[in-house]
Amino acid sequence: MAVRGSSQRAVACPIGRAADILGDRWSLLILRNAMIGVTRFDRFRAELGIADNVLSARLNRLVEADVFTRIPYRDGGRTRHEYRLTQAGADLLPVFNALAGWGLRHTRGADTAEPMRILHSVCGSDLQPGEHCATCGRRVAAEEIGWLRPWKSNEPCAIAEPVEEHGGS
Amino acid sequence: MAVRGSSQRAVACPIGRAADILGDRWSLLILRNAMIGVTRFDRFRAELGIADNVLSARLNRLVEADVFTRIPYRDGGRTRHEYRLTQAGADLLPVFNALAGWGLRHTRGADTAEPMRILHSVCGSDLQPGEHCATCGRRVAAEEIGWLRPWKSNEPCAIAEPVEEHGGS
Numbered sequence: 628m629a630v631r632g633s634s635q636r637a638v639a640c641p642i643g644r645a646a647d648i649l650g651d652r653w654s655l656l657i658l659r660n661a662m663i664g665v666t667r668f669d670r671f672r673a674e675l676g677i678a679d680n681v682l683s684a685r686l687n688r689l690v691e692a693d694v695f696t697r698i699p700y701r702d703g704g705r706t707r708h709e710y711r712l713t714q715a716g717a718d719l720l721p722v723f724n725a726l727a728g729w730g731l732r733h734t735r736g737a738d739t740a741e742p743m744r745i746l747h748s749v750c751g752s753d754l755q756p757g758e759h760c761a762t763c764g765r766r767v768a769a770e771e772i773g774w775l776r777p778w779k780s781n782e783p784c785a786i787a788e789p790v791e792e793h794g795g796s
Numbered sequence: 797m798a799v800r801g802s803s804q805r806a807v808a809c810p811i812g813r814a815a816d817i818l819g820d821r822w823s824l825l826i827l828r829n830a831m832i833g834v835t836r837f838d839r840f841r842a843e844l845g846i847a848d849n850v851l852s853a854r855l856n857r858l859v860e861a862d863v864f865t866r867i868p869y870r871d872g873g874r875t876r877h878e879y880r881l882t883q884a885g886a887d888l889l890p891v892f893n894a895l896a897g898w899g900l901r902h903t904r905g906a907d908t909a910e911p912m913r914i915l916h917s918v919c920g921s922d923l924q925p926g927e928h929c930a931t932c933g934r935r936v937a938a939e940e941i942g943w944l945r946p947w948k949s950n951e952p953c954a955i956a957e958p959v960e961e962h963g964g965s
Binding site for chain 1: 807809810811813815823825828884887890891892893894895896897898900905906907908909911926928945
């Protein structure tokens with residue numbers, strides 16, 4: 628699952644390697660939306676207000692970095708591609724949860740809505756970082772985590788599951 | 797402690813606000829080095845191989861975002877400034893630990909050294925995300941965390957403490 632694309636240099640520091648892939652505002656916003664189920668070009672474009680060429684370049688970069696994989700689908704008579712998280716992509720969830728925690732604590736948002744919450748869907752409590760839920764004690768699987776984004780919806784968004792990979796190269 | 801600089805927009809999503817500040821490769825690399833005690837312009841420049849004007853722009857942006865604060869010091873006859881982490885800056889540690897974990901798991905590094913480890917200095921074991929050490933059970937304070945970067949040193953680097961803030965504006 629290691630990244631082989633040319634955009635990633637084999638520096639010794641894993642934070643440096645992660646920064647090569649994630650040190651880009653648009654890539655972070657695209658991946659944030661992918662985490663809650665966005666997969667299609669048109670929807671990324673509409674939700675992010677990003678120019679076609681910029682979005683296309685970022686998606687290609689994230690495919691090259693093995694964070695996304697391209698899956699064909701039929702749209703009327705045409706074949707298009709959706710961008711599905713690989714296991715490496717899905718494993719970015721703790722990074723995004725940490726960014727959410729930091730952003731909540733140390734940046735000031737619009738005052739128009741309740742703040743984002745990261746919920747344990749099994750017991751309904753707010754989750755802190757770590758493997759176990761501090762409220763119910765269960766080991767927390769990714770599919771038990773929901774992002775509540777009250778400025779969008781009163782229902783928490785489920786975290787997207789990675790596409791199944793079938794070995795091969 | 798909320799960010800008031802013009803570089804940060806008051807969007808509702810805390811991940812979006814964090815991405816405004818952290819979605820930049822150089823800023824991540826500068827902050828990574830600040831986490832382990834780098835504070836001075838010349839040392840950031842030497843360790844990162846970054847151009848003066850780029851480094852200067854990034855440092856200014858991170859001061860504006862209230863992640864760094866500028867502290868004067870005397871260098872021979874001159875007054876210079878060092879860049880010290882604020883509490884908001886120091887609280888980025890879980891983000892960097894998550895980036896390190898992901899980079900270790902999903903990117904391939906140079907094969908010239910043992911990989912980075914995040915250690916609990918009290919008991920010497922590898923730390924996983926979360927408030928408590930899975931080995932010794934203690935609640936882990938930031939000052940008990942060390943980053944072992946074997947390609948640089950066989951001794952773990954202590955995590956930098958934030959500068960003390962004295963209220964006022």
